[in-house]
Amino acid sequence: MTATPPKPWQPLPKGVFTGTNWSQPGATAGEDPYLIWAESDHFAGYRLGHGHKPPKWVPIVIELTAQASVQDLVDASSTRWLQIPKVYVEVNLPTLRYCTARVRSAFFKHLRHNAHLRSLIQRYELGLPVGHHTHAIKNPCSKDGLTHLTQEAPSPGDRLTGKVLGVIDGGLAVANATFRRKQGTGATRVQYFWRQDNYYGGPWPGQATHGHREVPLDPERAGPIPDDMGYGHELTGAAIDEAIAQFTHNGQLDEEALYAYLQMWDLSRPVNHGTHVTSLAAGAVLPLNPQHDEASRVNLVAVQLDWSNVLDTSGGAMNVSVLDGLMFILARCADSAQVVVNISWGTLAGPHDGSSILEAAMDQLIELRNGQLKIAVPAGNAYQSRTHANATLQPGQSLPLNWRVQPDDHTESFLELWLQDGAEGVEIAVTPPGYTQALPVVRMGQSGLWMGEAHSQGSGAEPVCALIFPTSSALGTQGTCALLALAPTFSHRASVTTAPFGRWQVTLTNHGENAVTLDAYIERDDVALGQNTGAKQPYFEDALYDTSGNLEAWVDHPGNPTPIRRSGTFNSLSTGQRTVSVGGTRREADPTSPVGPFALYSPQKPDPDAGRPQRPGVKKVPDTLKPSDDNSALWGVLGTGSLSGSVVRLAGTSSSSPQLARDLINDW
Known part of the structure; x- marks a missing residue:
């Protein structure tokens, strides 16, 4: 320890991207502090820093003011500096007040000097400015409404009806037998699959390389860019079935060769989070536990998060990618469809009162779908983490x-x-x-x-x-x-x-x-x-x-x-008013134990520390509970591995949430 005082604080700089002088009085009020930090260290946390130019585009998520619409924002801006995926105006939700966008530095200049534009935007947050997130999107919303040749979104007649399960996760084995019809030998139930990556092996925060190993995905194999999203690659169920047929020989599917062809090399690992989670939500021929319920037969719409989301566990892009994923799922379903979405992901920080932009957006989507949308989310795994x-x-x-x-x-x-x-x-x-x-x-x-x-x-x-x-x-x-x-x-x-x-x-x-x-x-x-x-x-x-x-x-x-x-340690995606948060329990538990039936890492219900003063609206208790451990010695629950017939065990409320999603599908 040194008695020498540390050097004093220095003022915040003028933003290298926004052009905002953050040291001016009041400049930080109502802004995203993560954007301010990113500009203060020249995006060093995203592998840039001094000596590197700032990104050309950055992703943000936007909340509009009470009377504004996404179309109003499109009409008040230019695609030269604000690009919004078309899904936000094409889905039948005209009063939706949330959207994502890619913006250039000119956006912030217009925001400072254009009173009308400023009147439309309540607040915005930074996404994850790495890789293709720093590029323009394809065919964004525009005032003239002109479109270009990309993969068009499904026509109303092609959208899914009835009960549909949507999944937003990483590493989904689309050809696994548990997601196919006819006891695992028929067509895939994954009717739409959107992977948000444009590259495989691209850059992410904390990476020791500069993305020189990234491989552009081939649209002939990974699927075309979906027109209404403007990035990533989409496979329809028909395309997946065609690929399955191509790699089936003598009645046996060569899954590893199939995934290599589809450029899903991550599925060479025996365990993938998204596959395990989706099997719990909608698996059919589950090893050791075959299912014959309605969830084992419903159509699936899957969103595979950009791998930068998976690797950056602080959730830097979660707001943009999850909201885009929800919109993709809704755009593939008819307005009359009964849609359950499971999002077994999350972070630890945030307001925990449901007022983050993403949580507020999920609440409004549920409200606007008039009872036709339910979202299941895990309560979190950090109960003992001292965070x-x-x-x-x-x-x-x-x-x-x-x-x-x-x-x-x-x-x-x-x-x-x-x-x-x-x-x-x-x-x-x-x-x-x-x-x-x-x-x-x-x-x-x-x-x-x-x-x-x-x-x-x-x-x-x-x-x-x-x-x-x-x-x-x-x-x-x-x-x-x-x-x-x-x-x-x-x-x-x-x-x-x-x-x-x-x-x-x-x-x-x-x-x-x-x-x-x-x-x-x-x-x-x-x-x-x-x-x-x-x-x-x-x-x-x-x-x-x-x-x-x-x-x-x-x-x-x-x-x-x-x-x-421990109380109050909760997934920051799971404190909304209309989503359903799920805590974890043990299937077999000693009723005399001080922790009762709860998994040690999960928030408890009721809260053992409920009398402690709390900020208004903070959520600390799961809405419901599902098993995430078998017992005190055998943590986790069994689900499907990457390859058909394999079984893996994963612990965490990420395994509780899809079980609740399964119940929501079956009980609807």
Whole structure:
């Protein structure tokens, strides 16, 4: 520890993409702090940084104002700087207030100077500006309505009717016997399959390469670009069946050769998350557990998330890709179809009150479909991860949070501090590892960059961290969110600026006249199944938090004063008003156990810490429960592996959610 004070905060820069001077008073209000951080470090978290030009296009998700429509936004803009997939005007949802877009820097210039355009947009969030997400889309919405030759969306007569299961996930084995008719030997039930990638092996956050291994997907094999989405590749059921026939010899399908032909090389791995999840939701000839219910016969519409989503577990592109995926599914179904969608994905940070743009968009889609759409989502797996803290600060009270950032973390780390309305008197002080003195306090409406010490700076001298504390945030509609963003703690490249690992102390002090309730959420930063990204999950430390591993140590005790709380650790996609969140249980459980029937990693119902003060509207309890473990010794549940006839076991509420989706299909 050194008694030398750390170098002071530096002002936020003028944005390299937006052109916004973020250091001006009020400039951060109502904006996305992740976009501000990306501009502050020259998109270094997306493998750019000093010496590299910013992206030509960036993906965003947009919420429109109350009386605006997507068509109004199209009419007020130009495809030279704002490109919206056609699905958002072609689907019969004229009052939809949410859409995604690719934007150029000129969009932000027009937004600053065009009052009419500004009156249409309530807020927007950054997606994941890597790979093809930084390119223009094909045939976007335009004022003249002209179209070009691409794969057209299905005509009304080709859209699916009756009950349909939609899945948004990664790694779906479309030819697996469990998704085929006639006991696994007939046509595929996957009637539409959209993979959001344009390349295989492209760049993603934290990657040690610059995407030089990326392989463009061949539309003759992976399918054409869907006209209404403008990117990715679509296969119809007929195209999948044709490929199955091509690789079937003497009645046996060579699945590995088929997937190599379709450029789905990820399916060479024995386990794929999307295949396991979809088998639980709609599998038919499940090994060891054959199903003969209605869900085993329904048509499927599958969206395979861009692999940058799968690899970036912080969910940087989740808002854009999931909303696009939902729109693709709805566009392939008739208005009368009864559609259940399972999204077994998620992140940890966010407002947790349903006011994020994606959650609000899902709620409106469910509302606009008038009971014809249901969405199942997992409650999350981070109950024991120490990624959530909750406290109420009385006037004059301080709260130190010890944020343990791990060594050898190749990805950026994020801590969100959510404060209820009326928290103008709260100040935040940050003490980096190795220092006894904190950086100068930051008050609401203020922000700063810390450049660290010379040894931590790469050749571009990017900031080590940023604290962005706006009066309001695009991430939610209640209170505000202060974001503490950190550079990676390690890189193989000498040009990359790194942050010190160890304990970052974040102290909040309430100088106001009223008590303030707050939640701190560490964003997800782990490694997805079968990947190796160099991510390391940070966590909170506190001497009063029970890590003994005793039977009573797996749940919160209301009398324990530690601010680290399992309760409130919840999937940030799952706190909407109309989606259905699903927690995980054990099929066989000891009723006398302190944790009862619950999987140790899942939020519980009822909440054992329900009496603790909470910000308005925060959701901490799953809507319903489904098994995700067989018992205390045998975690996970059995589902289908990548190849037909194989069985794999995966744990997590990602396995609970599709079981609920199956019930929704069967019981409709």
